[in-house]
Amino acid sequence: MLLVALIVASLPCVAQAKGGEIGQVPVLNLAGDFAGGNARQNICDRYEDFATGKTQLRDALSGMKLTAVFMSDEFLNYTTEEGMSPEDPGILAEIMDVLAERANFTWRDSFGVMEPGNFLDKSWTERLIWSVENFDIAxxxxxxxxxxxxxxxxxxxxxxxxxxxxxxxxDPPEPSNVNLLNWAKPFELAVWAVIGMTIILSAVVYQLIEQLSDEREDRSLFQWFSDNLYLSSLSFTQNFEYAPNSVAKKREARLAV
Structure with a gap:
């Protein structure tokens, strides 16, 4: 495991899959109860040769048939029905192919795939530790x-x-001028026209009702209609909190609402 880690660390990864036979399926049988293990090989002698300078790092695994355990995820194009895709096996298999070619070892005839659905009662750490204890590389x-x-x-x-x-x-965004009519964009012009006519007609209806009830008091006709137009605007927006007294403030409120 340590030698594989050193080789991966020292070699650049140029991912180009070598491919394989159609529907290549895993050789190792990985059961959900962590059975089928004990396929890890002893490479202490090879590590000693590397440590003492008898062999170079890239030749430390030469001729070995490594047992590899893959996790079935988005980095491995594998399905239970079709096996590993020969055209596009996934980045994990491609990296292993490049390493195998450069370090002169094999893995495609001695690999297994761990499907998470079969190990739901095991944590990710348990899966990793079991893999490296029973196989050469996870x-x-x-x-x-x-x-x-x-x-x-x-x-x-x-x-x-x-x-x-x-x-x-x-590219920097193009400068744009401020459009003072942006507030009107939620509705089309025809909708705004209908809203305006509804407010005005409601004011006329309010005034007719007040005239029948003799509620004009001493207001002029203009002030009387202005008051009803203001109340109609408030009714449309359901805003009854602002109640100005002067005509100017009421005009301002009508524009605001």
Missing amino acids: VSSYDHSLERMERGASFTEAWYDGSLILVDQR
Whole structure:
């Protein structure tokens, strides 16, 4: 596991899938109860050869048949019915193909796929630890954590960084003039005309009712109609809190409402 981590860290990832036979299915059977394990190989002798300078890092896994466990997610194009896609197996399989070609090891004849639906009673940490304890490498987008490292999981250099953002240079927005009639945009002109006519006709009806009730008092005809027009505007907006006394304030209120 450590050697694989060192190789991934030292080699650039140029993802181009080698492909495989149609409907390539996993060889390792991963049961939901964490059965079917114990496929991890002993590579201590290879690590000793690398540590003592007898072999180079890129040759440390040469000729090995690594057992790899993939997590079935968005980075692996795999279905239970069709297996792993040969044309586009996903970024995880493509990275493993490049590493296998450069380090001269194989994995496609000794891999398994862990489907999350079969391990609902297991945490992500439990899945990772079980994978690295029973197989050579766990291939998935596991997050780094102190607990996982303390339990024996070694992590490679990150190839997927969610903190990165794409920045694009955009042209500055064109200057625009302020339109003083923007407040009227919610309705078309015909709708505003109907609203205005409704307010005026309501004012006329109010005035006729007051005339029948002899409520004109000593107001002039203009002031009388202005009062009714103001009340009609308030009724339309359901706003009865503002009650000015002067004619000028009532005109201003009519425009406001």
